Amino acid sequence: MVDVREAAKALAGARRVVVFTGAGISAESGVPTFRDALTGLWERYDAQALATPQAFEDDPDLVWGWYEWRRSLIRRVHPNPGHEAVAAIEAHAPHALVVTQNVDDLHERAGSRAPIHLHGSLFTPRCAACSRPAEPGPGDEPEEGRRLAPPRCGCGGAIRPGVVWFGEALPEEALEEAVQAATDCDVLLTVGTSGVVYPAAEIPKVASMFGGTVIQVNPQPTPLDAVATINLHGSAAVVLPELVS
Ligand code: BJW
Ligand code: ZN
Known part of the structure; x- marks a missing residue:
């Protein structure tokens, strides 16, 4: 609870936000x-x-x-309250970028403007x-x-x-834009990713290395626990709305 409040405060005060998502954000939509x-x-x-x-x-x-x-x-299937909260974060922050590893279109359908699809x-x-x-x-x-x-x-x-299959290169411009945004951000929110597939998994690490606050939302432990400033152990559709309410 204290962590959720701390995370909400960090997000509310951030000028530059990156939301980095993986398959877990779509899990409660039935994917x-x-x-x-x-x-x-x-x-x-x-x-x-x-x-x-x-x-x-x-x-x-x-x-x-x-x-x-x-x-x-x-x-x-339909976007869930997690996707909707991401769109709300995007609408409120002065500069926000959604970077997803997902191959679905649920961020777009929840109202995110131009999510980067790394995969x-x-x-x-x-x-x-x-x-x-x-x-x-x-x-x-x-x-x-x-x-x-x-x-x-x-x-x-x-x-x-x-x-993008294993062994294939990620779209170059998309990866560059994501890395640049991670370098520049005040807060990076990583949601529902196991953090084991590279080079995408570098993105939260880049944010941390360049001084960004990394907030992680995941019900399970991941290798990104070591990188995150704040770890919120819960599901995306429950925790993300609490960060924007
Ligand atoms: C919830 C939840 C709820 C559940 N709420 N959370 C360095 C070291 C080692 C290996 C490599 C390395 N660099 C590159 C590699 C090789 C390889 C790689 O990373 N392998 C590792 C597995 C070891 N990487 C590549 O091959 C990449 N290409 C590359 O490096 O190319 C080099 C090159 C350069 C120049 C020329 C040519 C080549 C490409 C990687 C592409 C990955 N593609 C996939 C498939 C896409 C298509 C498809 O969907 O079928 O992308 S793999 C798969 O993993 C998919 C995902 O986007 C990606 C990440 O998975 P994600 O999203 O994290 O999902 P899960 O299922 O792993 O985790 C779900 C999480 O959600 C869990 O943590 C749950 O707890 C959580 N969760 N419910 C919140 N309700
Ligand atoms: Zn052809």
Whole structure:
């Protein structure tokens, strides 16, 4: 409670704020976190192995089916009070930037202006061969656990999800903007990330190194506990609204 008040005060007094989010912020909307993603009929697969260029090359129908299933799930869910509190923080701070690792669009749907998507988006497919953007399509609503052949580009290449897989570079401008904002910020609020995927996990560390106050919201311990000035152990949809009320 004391920590929540201290965190709310730090946020209210900050000129420059970065909100850095991971899968945990969307959990209470009904989106499984990345490390919990393979439940139900996807259970026998390993998310870390599916989210690679190699997996798409080896079995495009399996990987495309997984992503289309996730995209159809995102379409059916709604932003939660955590996303809404982030949009409120953004509206109140003189300078605020939302940096998300998430590939869903729930920040946008909650009213965040232009969140940076460090790991891309489920809604920006492109050709795996020529990189030309493709239409996200009406959504084939594949059944859970089902393979689905990816559409083809005019060049003959397979359409792939517009996400950043393991071993791929993050979008350069997005990463630079996020690192610059972390360098300059008074407060960085990190929410619902396990903090184990790099280079994204450097961002709270950069903020701390350059003198920013780091506030973490997560029900579980993470490696970022060591970096955070204030650790709020709770869920995003409960704790974040308390920071803006
Ligand atoms: C709640 C909650 C509630 C639950 N409220 N909280 C340095 C050291 C070691 C390895 C590396 C390194 N640098 C690079 C690497 C390799 C690799 C890496 O980091 N590997 C580690 C796993 C060891 N990184 C890469 O490969 C990156 N690329 C790269 O480095 O390229 C180099 C290069 C340069 C130039 C040219 C070419 C190459 C790319 C990383 C891309 C990551 N992509 C993914 C998949 C995206 C698509 C998809 O979704 O399928 O992004 S992986 C996955 O992890 C996804 C997420 O954005 C990301 C982070 O996960 P996140 O968001 O933290 O989720 P979870 O599930 O891990 O955690 C959820 C958290 O929420 C938990 O803490 C819960 O407690 C909490 N929670 N309910 C609040 N209600
Ligand atoms: Zn093409």
